[in-house]
Amino acid sequence: MLHKKPLLLAGALCAMTLSLGACSGKDDKGGNRAAQVGFVVVREEAVPITTALGGRTVAFETSEVRPQVNGIIRQRLFTEGGTVRAGQPLFQIDASLYKAAVDQAAANLASARASAQAAEEKAKRFEPLAKMQAVAEQDYTDALAQARVARAAVAQSAASLETARINLRYSTITAPIGGHIGRSLVTPGALVSASQATPLAVIQRTDPMYVDIQQSAADMTRLRQSLASGGVTAGSTSVRLKLEDGSDYGLPGTVQFSEVTVNEATGTVTLRARFPNPSGLLMPGMFVTALFDQAVNPAAMLVPQAAVQRDFDGSAFVYLVGKDNKAERRKVEADRTVGANWVVTGGLKPGDRVITQGVGNLKQGSAIKPVPATSPQRVGAPAGKSADKSAATKGQ
Incomplete structure (x- = not known):
């Protein structure tokens, strides 16, 4: 009975050894079993460089609202932070002086027109008298010159009236463009001038928008x-x-x-x-x-990220399905990604079969069993181990 226990222990160790041998990557003849790997076939395609x-x-558009005439701000006519349209009144400057200037310019224009009319009538009366030599020729010439000066004075007075009207119009400050307006940088009662550096408000058009x-x-x-x-x-x-x-x-x-x-x-x-x-x-x-x-x-090639590995120096490499179903390691140039793929610009040629599944334990020259990466991959214990487990269960 004492000799049976060592024999039983030796038998158990032998069975474990046989079981481990069945689980290892050895086939029946003692050679290395080929690892099943999934691969993709690469091809050239146009890849955008993002x-x-x-x-x-x-x-x-941006507009800084500034006054064009001098005066006291009497009223703000917009809502801060709101939207304004082009030409909408924003501020009202005290327009008393500008209204008076318009009235004065209008009176000067009326006076100039009256003087011009009198000068033209005098020149018309002198014309037949000059022909009859009833008046001196020089007097007629002077009358014509005075009529022309009077017409020029009318033009000057008309321009002065237009300037006064423009200044009066500028006393109401309007929006140069439409858009969103910010806060008012002045308040009613502030003195503003046409030469000031600070704007009264800023309007920005934000649809569309620029990006620099x-x-x-x-x-x-x-x-x-x-x-x-x-x-x-x-x-x-x-x-x-x-x-x-x-x-x-x-x-x-x-x-x-x-x-x-x-x-x-x-x-x-x-x-x-x-x-x-x-x-x-x-x-x-x-x-x-x-x-x-x-x-x-x-002429770029897209390779799944799972296939590309990095060496100690940071260079990229992949494993290919080589001749006689041997794993072939090859360096590639892969500097950027697009989605789930590396963009490979060197090291591969169209038709190469790049291994994407089962690359963890591959080495140069390893025997492999390549299948397309879309094929279902075997997951679970090797067949030998399953068979041993089934046999052991039956033996019990």
Whole structure:
């Protein structure tokens, strides 16, 4: 009985050894079992080069309301923070002096017209008398000259009257443009002048809205060189926005133009885009992120992110289905992502089978059993282990 226990222990160890052997990656002949992997076949396709740049919103139109005549503000005629239309009265300046100036100019014009009429009549009477030599020729010439001077005085008085009327009209300050008006920077009773530096109020038109985008001059130069060499093609002028809270602005915009001068302080070039803003969600001065396809790479390849791995030096590599179903490691150029894929611009060629599933334990030259990545992958214990477990259950 004492000799039976070691024999039973040895038998159990032997059974465990056989079971572990069945679970290992060894086949019946002692060779390595090929690991099943999923792959995708890569192909060239046009991939947009999406650029994300910071920018600021700018009102489509801005007007600083300023007085054009001097005087005391008698009344504010608008609601602060509201919307005004072009030509709407905003402030009323005391118009007493300007009304008096209009009356004076009108009286001067009437006097000038009366003098002109008298001078013209005198010249008409002298004309036949001069022909009969009843008056001296010089007297007739002087009469004609006085009539012309009187007509000029009438024109001067008419211009003075028009100036007085314009000044009277300027005593009512109106909105130069339509839009949202801010707070009033003056109050009734304040003295204003045509030469003052401070505006009375500011009006901004915010629909549509501009977005000024800053791009590095170096990046723009590289893009232009790539476009010139044919490496990439021109992208779309459509722009999308992300707001400060990370949400997307629902309406797309359009790039209007790019400045031709580099900002010496920042080394950037300003691009201006235009966005519709019917709901007023965009306000002047907001920081936003502009996303747009500045160019298109016509010969890029998209590889699922799960397939691309990084080496110690940061370089990217993938495993391919190589000759005789062996894993082949290859370095690639993958600098950016699009959705769930890496954009590979070097290292692959159309038709390569890139392994996307089961890459965790692969090595160069490992035996593999490739299947398309869309095929169902086996999940669970290896078949050998399941068989051993079933046999052990039956043995009990």
